[in-house]
Amino acid sequence: MNVIGLIVQPRGCSPGSKRPSRRLRAPRRRRRPEILGIWKGTSTCTKVDLNEFCRDETVVYNFVDVPEQPATVELKAARIIDNSVKPVYSLYVTYRPEEGRWTSEFERPQVRGIWAYAVHGDELTGTATVLLASRSCATSRRSGFPKDQVLAH
Secondary structure: OOOOOOOOOOOOOOOOOOOOOOOOOOOOOOOOOOOOEEEEEEEEEOOOOOOOOOOOEEEEEEEEEOOOOOOEEEEEEEEEEOOEEEEEEEEEEEEEOOOOEEEEEEEEOOEEEEEEEEEEOOEEEEEEEEEOOOOOOEEEEEEEEEOOOOOOO
């Protein structure tokens, strides 16, 4: 067989068309993090230096997806006082697959630390580790509660 000529067609063009055709693909869906949603439970405080605001309380954590930041969710934390939900703080937590948990560093005058949250089935645990200059660290707060205990609106 003799090859007299070779016709090279630009990628994406169909015979007889003047414009490249486009192949449309469905957008890739990210797996929905299991931490998303509203969690309600008891936060138990362990007193250490520099955490005078820490107290045992009923808390509500609302983890909201942040689509423009992969592996990151926003935590909107609140506490329940006199049957009312009072917002406390908001922070972004990032998933650390090597640790199997969501973390966020925080810094305030005289104190620096790390919030860490982990989901085990239908239970969420959260820990704040305070990093002290003269000591390595101290755990100041831990909370755990099942996901089915959600706040009724």
